[in-house]
Amino acid sequence: MNLHLKNKRALVSGSTSGIGLAVAKLLAKEGAEVVINGRSQTRIDNAITSIKKDQATARLTGIVADFNDETSVRSLIKQVGDIDILINNVGIFKSQGFNETDDADWKEMFNINVMSSVRLSRAFLPNMLENNWGRIIFISSECAMLVPEDMIAYSATKTALLSISRGLAQVARGSEVTVNSIMPGSTYTEGAQQFLKERSLQENVSEQQLAEEFFKSTRSTSLLGRFTTTEEIASTVVYLCSPLAVATNGATIKADGGSVPGIL
Incomplete structure (x- = not known):
């Protein structure tokens, strides 16, 4: 399918690995010019x-x-220039108890996971509205609705993105600018691979066994019953960037393998 993205210009935050890299690859394949973003030049060069x-x-x-550095973000915005598509993907997480998550942890997670999206959207939305075309996609998480007890702060940031996304879609009412959120499920990113590898060594069981047990116990609600791939998430994201997806606006799209119960 031709998604009509040739010559569109996109910024994907946090795009040197995982979902961000998969989105950048597919956007480039569809003919878009893509700005890769990462924490170091080495990671960018590798991507x-x-x-x-x-x-x-x-x-x-x-x-x-x-x-996590406002000055660095302002420099990024200045260097990027005008874009047609913004993918708010960058994020961090920590697995720890609520009482062990101190104010510094909360502030860092909100600064990176939430304020990155706020700052980038605030910078690039006005020009999209002026051009009467644009796409902003927020990468949320199933944890926005399925809140693990050891990831309460992370889950709160991902829920916040859903509100910001819907609000910005309303700001762009009547234009050809759309704003949506994607809610991925448990995805086989580099982080997931590393987690399974470490647990496999610790418990002397195969990574396949650990993955199967995860979906039997921790994510028993999953209808897919396995990790999604980064490419599977990217295909949904990039479709929503297309002019073909203009009727989808202000929405939260679940790409969670059915792990969040309910019909909506």
Whole structure:
């Protein structure tokens, strides 16, 4: 399917690995010019090499930014210039008890997971409205609705993104600018791979057994019954970037493998 993204310009925050990298790859494949973002030039260079391995003609640039540093974010915005598509993907998480999560942890998580999206959207939405075309996508998480007891702060940040996304869609009412959220489920990212590898060594069981047990006990509500791939999430994200998806606006799209119960 032609998603009509040729010559569109996109910024994907946190796009040197995981879902962000998969989204950047697919956007580039669809003909968009993509700005890669990461915490170091080395990570950016590796991401660009990875994309160009399969797509030699991909149009890519890279900008380093630390989303816990407002000065770094302002520099990123200045360097990026005008864009048509913004993917608010960057985020961090910590697995720890509520009483062990101190104010500094909460502030860091909200600064990176929430305020990164606020600052980028505030910078790029006005030009999208002026051009009467644009796409803003927030990468939330199933944890916005399924709140693990050891990830309360992270879950709160992902729930906040849903409100911001819906509010911005209303701000863009009557235009060809759409704003939506994606709610991925448990995804087989580098972080998940590392977690399974470490647990496998600790417990002397295979990674496959650990994954199966996770979906039997921790994510027993999952209808898919396995980790989604980053490419599966990216396909949904990139479709919503397309002019073909203009009727989807102000929505939270579940790409969770059915792990969040209910018909909505």
